[in-house]
Amino acid sequence: DSGVTQTPKHLITATGQRVTLRCSPRSGDLSVYWYQQSLDQGLQFLIQYYNGEERAKGNILERFSAQQFPDLHSELNLSSLELGDSALYFCASSVVGLSSGNTIYFGEGSWLTVV
């Protein structure tokens, strides 16, 4: 158990709908990262927050947005869902952001299926 908690574990929704994925980082971790992983693909970086502020952005679609709250949990909002959005969405956390030597720990992911 990495200490990173993601909900829901599985989600099935229809095209055009909107979903919210939630992440609680490890206790003490200030940085939260979101990654997307499609079938047999690598980890595509979406976005990263540090202590409530967006710090890095990757290949995140405009239909997707995220935020990190004062209690450090984070939510990833996916809207106008398309079939191609079906994937595993991972949240990861680390103590700090800029310094190296800080391992990021992953949650177990949220399986999103768009039908």
Place this chain on the structure above:
Amino acid sequence: GESVGLHLPTLSVQEGDNSIINCAYSNSASDYFIWYKQESGKGPQFIIDIRSNMDKRQGQRVTVLLNKTVKHLSLQIAATQPGDSAVYFCAEKTSGTYKYIFGTGTRLKVLA
């Protein structure tokens, strides 16, 4: 760039043999590297890390080697077991940036 790829390279090894998984990283300024193991349907799990001021680091049954000259990282697993079957990813990070960049991944299959 970001990791992409529809077909993961696969390494098949006999149970009990040693495995070597390789990774070419992209940024010569990267100074921190991590290896992750991902089992089917699960999140990536930390295995071992190494900073750029080291060439080698050992853990339990695993060793990471770093060759900064050719930007190459390897993970050696000793006495490979069936439970080692998974996809292995390397990740790199540069101090002063927030982003971790992941490699494509290698699928390790352990043959009984």
